[in-house]
Amino acid sequence: MAAETTAGKTERINLLKVLGPVHVWALGVGIVLVGEYMGWNFSVQKGGAYGSLIACLFIGLLYTCVAMIDSEVTSTVAAAGGQYAQAKHIVGPLMAFNVGLYLVLAYTMLEAADALVVGDLMATVAGQTGHDGLDPRPFVVFTVAILAWLNYRGVFMTLTVNFVITAIAFFALVVLLIGVKPWNPGEILMHSELLTDLPYGWIGVVAALQFGMWYYLGIEGTCQAAEEVRSAGRSIPLGTMSGMITLLIAAIITWYMAVGLMPWEYLGQTFLPMYDAAVLTDNTFLIVVLFIGTIFSAIASANGCINDASRAWFSMGRDRYLPIWFAAVHPRYRTPYRAILFLVPVAIAFGFTGLLDQVITFSILSGLLGYTFMSLNMMAFRRKWPLGSIKRGYIHPFHPLPALSLLVLCAATYFATFLGYGASLLAIMAFFIVASVWFHFHRYKFVRRADQFTMPWPKPKGY
């Protein structure tokens, strides 16, 4: 039996510490890269090609702040659950409960959306080969099932697979870049003919911000691996920051290729912009490579989402914010197997709705709420535990500028979301208010209040 004896007294089974910076990179970039293959292009519909580029850079700044803040806090709070565990230690239980829910909903819905993409791609290919009307549901279920199985069997193999398929998906974009010959403008890329002024002015650029998040949404998921990396203080900052650099590069080359190949009116509407870009080159090799890249990016994203959602659910169970039954660790595979299993039907149910845009909007809004928390959390963290009071694996520069920038950027993105999805924004706010009331009046009485604070930190400054 793979149980671990702690201090020679109590036999415990903990999650396995086997991951390195490469796995952290694979987790973060793996979740996000699908956003380069689809979704980001709706920002072109809102703000035109240049509006999308401004959104890409503006939101890139937001996520760079997220990555820096996350790296510092996670290098200190080395616990599964990521931002949930951070909120618990730094802000308090009600915030932690809400952040935990943001995480589980954001990742489970994104997983469902990824599985839907795989199903839709299979149906598209079937249609192109003369088999119209293929039911995508078996492929949605199979995608969720095989990735859940992989996650169930162990985190090392799960994230090693994610590394391989994410790297292939990234290099597929690089292959396309080489294929469109950027050194010879006018042969394939037609930037001078296709680029226009801002079609809807600056309000269009603001509206594009919401979809600009697709370029990077999910990079903060790296910190869910904190309890399973061999050296959280080193691996999490290294994996997260290198992941963010990878995504900035991928975002820029994606935008550059797509806007040089198709007019913004078409680019803003298509569901598979990079696959379409390959089709426009009329090169069979590039079409096959981009089809593989699209499928792999969706699978890598779903795989990372299962990993992250299950860790957040598991951590909440371990602290009794949810029934402790969910806090079980598999004695052989050392994974949170009950949390993984429980979330399978939830993801399939979201997938079966077929409402890709609604599922994704709910996922993005949950993520945005999480980023708002992170800026407030960072300011509280530095105020309560100033530099030098506790050991930090990474210290981000220019504090409080990144936290304040993140807060301002979040406010701008809320406004942009309200312009496009006001009803969804209000609905999700109402949901979290109801959940908070339930937690405060019903669930919190089950929590063992002293047990949840595990970090051997000094008392916070001022307490």
Add this chain to the structure above:
Amino acid sequence: MENFWDILTWGAWIGAAALLLWMILDAIRVNREYSEELLISSREGADELLEADKKGGK
């Protein structure tokens, strides 16, 4: 080609069912073989930073 997609569709259903069944059966087996106390005995992560703090390091 028609047969190929039909086979693939059934293969996906059967594969998904087999994987889900395997996980459920394994979870039931684990629940029977190990005590609940042991299965939920995990404690929030420890790292070298934590160890350094415990020893009084900063």
